[in-house]
Amino acid sequence: MMSLDVTPGLGARLLAGDLGALARAATLVENGDPVGRAVVEGIYGRTGGADVVGVTGPPGAGKSTLIDALIDELRQRGRRVAAILIDPSSPISGGAVLGDRIRMSRWDRDPDVFIRSMAARGHPGGLASTTAGLIHLFDAAGFDPIIVETVGVGQGEIEVAHLAATTLLLQVPGLGDGVQAIKAGILEIGDIVAVNKADLPGAEELVGDLSMMVTGNERPAGWSTPILLTNATTGEGVPAVVDTIEAHRRYLDTSETGRLRRESAARSEVFGLLRQELERESPLHLQNKASLWHELIDDVVERKRTPSAVVATLLGRDGATCR
Numbered sequence: 001m002m003s004l005d006v007t008p009g010l011g012a013r014l015l016a017g018d019l020g021a022l023a024r025a026a027t028l029v030e031n032g033d034p035v036g037r038a039v040v041e042g043i044y045g046r047t048g049g050a051d052v053v054g055v056t057g058p059p060g061a062g063k064s065t066l067i068d069a070l071i072d073e074l075r076q077r078g079r080r081v082a083a084i085l086i087d088p089s090s091p092i093s094g095g096a097v098l099g100d101r102i103r104m105s106r107w108d109r110d111p112d113v114f115i116r117s118m119a120a121r122g123h124p125g126g127l128a129s130t131t132a133g134l135i136h137l138f139d140a141a142g143f144d145p146i147i148v149e150t151v152g153v154g155q156g157e158i159e160v161a162h163l164a165a166t167t168l169l170l171q172v173p174g175l176g177d178g179v180q181a182i183k184a185g186i187l188e189i190g191d192i193v194a195v196n197k198a199d200l201p202g203a204e205e206l207v208g209d210l211s212m213m214v215t216g217n218e219r220p221a222g223w224s225t226p227i228l229l230t231n232a233t234t235g236e237g238v239p240a241v242v243d244t245i246e247a248h249r250r251y252l253d254t255s256e257t258g259r260l261r262r263e264s265a266a267r268s269e270v271f272g273l274l275r276q277e278l279e280r281e282s283p284l285h286l287q288n289k290a291s292l293w294h295e296l297i298d299d300v301v302e303r304k305r306t307p308s309a310v311v312a313t314l315l316g317r318d319g320a321t322c323r
């Protein structure tokens, strides 16, 4: 294990507003470096104040474009804003990290905007704990809100979604109608819904359909999901989205839901770290033995072992329960 002296005072420099230190710490966290985790632990007591806004929705809905427009609006309101863009590296999107970097490069010289783009895969510490680590670093460095883009597909991404206190769900016309959306239950994850691509046919109808559906939906008391219309390309409707994000934050500050969201974020992070730790500590050193992992799962599928027996094996307690 690396010595913590490698980066003397990194946490302190970050807290003092040193953006170079912030970038360095972010890279360490992304690489799953224990020093990065140590920096996060060191600054953790100074975090928890920032609003974490998740932006989710189907591939190509305009999440990255809208985040860029949100940053613009938030800057006009004098906020220091950070964003984490997670690229699913899926065959559908073809990997948008480069496109996102180009789009966001206009913020490069603004010290009050901090953006990281990263791939969904290949984080030794797991996606949720890596993202949580970045959120804590940005929070400690005084960025608020912190916006996180996620496609919401796959276990890791669902865990990431739990890190957000406020979730903005994007929908677009033409991808199938609102009935489909409610069937999939996706409206339930949005505190705010934005129908993006207002310039496309069917956008206003979709707003109408979705508005009718959320009226009948069970939501936490005190908040009913607003359905807004945006054009992320022109910025139309974006100030209303920011107003609504701020209203949701005030709602969280004064309701039980706020407490529940913070609990859910902490749980997601702790479980993420626990799983990593189990994988690392397992007598089988699973992270280096994907084939053995598959073998164990196959055994469960074929009823050669029970799920509990596999857990016992992973924890090195074979003798007790495995037959």
Ligand SMILES: Nc1nc2c(ncn2[C@@H]2O[C@H](COP(=O)(O)OP(=O)(O)OP(=O)(O)O)[C@@H](O)[C@H]2O)c(=O)[nH]1
Residues within 6 Å of the ligand: 057, 058, 059, 060, 061, 062, 063, 064, 065, 066, 093, 096, 151, 196, 197, 198, 199, 200, 230, 231, 232, 233, 234
């Ligand atoms: N017509 C129209 N096009 C838009 C709008 N917002 C975004 N787009 C376009 O839609 C495409 C996808 O936008 P992105 O912002 O990359 O979408 P995304 O949801 O981040 O995509 P992934 O990260 O790949 O899932 C781009 O070509 C945008 O220019 C809009 O309001 N109207």
Ligand SMILES: [Mg+2]
Residues within 6 Å of the ligand: 063, 064, 065, 096, 100, 149
């Ligand atoms: Mg994107």
